[in-house]
Amino acid sequence: MNPVFGHGHLRLYLLNLLAEQPRHGYELIQALSDRFGGTYSPSAGTIYPRLAKLEEEGLVTKATDGRKTVYEITDAGRAELNSRLPELSSIEDRVTDSVRMLADGLRKGVDEAMRSLRADLAAARRDATGEAPPRRDTTGAAPEAPGAAPHAAPDAAPDAPPEPTTDQLRQQNAESLRQVDAAVNGFRASVRTELRKRAARGTVSPAAVSTLTAELQRLEAELKAALRD
Structure with a gap:
């Protein structure tokens, strides 16, 4: 089962994309990637076997255009798609x-x-x-009142750290x-x-x-x- 589509849903979505216009395999992969914002990009090994199965069932045809193989939906493919429109709507x-x-x-x-x-x-x-992170006063001492005599300095102030x-x-x-x-x-x-x-x-x-x-x-x-x- 595909991680994004349920069983048979990718097949239906491929028919939907081909109903919009004929596409070759890479264009189908790119269209799916675009629809899903780039988070899902199926491999060629995922797409081409399904296209081959759709062709075998007469739902799509293929034609060679230079070095590319272009797939196009058939009337039978459109009928299949139309019969499953509620299912396609549910997928959307x-x-x-x-x-x-x-x-x-x-x-x-x-x-x-x-x-x-x-x-x-x-x-x-x-x-x-x-820079040291800010520290809170944990001594519990009350702030000095204005005009109060300053506390006596400690006997020996710690030396300033040397410059790095x-x-x-x-x-x-x-x-x-x-x-x-x-x-x-x-x-x-x-x-x-x-x-x-x-x-x-x-x-x-x-x-x-x-x-x-x-x-x-x-x-x-x-x-x-x-x-x-």
Whole structure:
């Protein structure tokens, strides 16, 4: 069974695509990929045996156009398609539902990955600058009132840390770069995993692709702004 289509549904969808216009095998693969936002692209080993079966049943014909074989639906194929229009409509409805689920999952995954990436970038920036994270006063002492005498200084103030050497700065920068690189790769892997997991159960519409693209562009702008700070 195909991971996207139920039993016999890809066959019906191929007839639907050929009813729109004659196509060769690669055009059918590309049309399916476009319909599903690039998350599902069937292999030639998936498409051509089904086309051969459709031809054997008299539902499509093929003709050679140069080095390409073009497939065209027959009258019998159109009759088959028309008799199964309710089934085709049901497939389209399930695709729409899957697209909505995928878009919601991608949006959630992107938001979570963005929060994680911002935290990793903040940690890397502190490592690069030597800046300590903000600390809360845990002594429980009340703040001094205006005009009050200052507390006595401790007997020996701790020495200021030495300035880092050039080699130390270079090592800090290299470690920061490694951390950011790992965070970016982790973000990419997380989104790809979520995308492929959802694609196995549905499709991605142009609207979902547009949403994901806009979120990624927003994230890119925020990260570039953070690096300029």
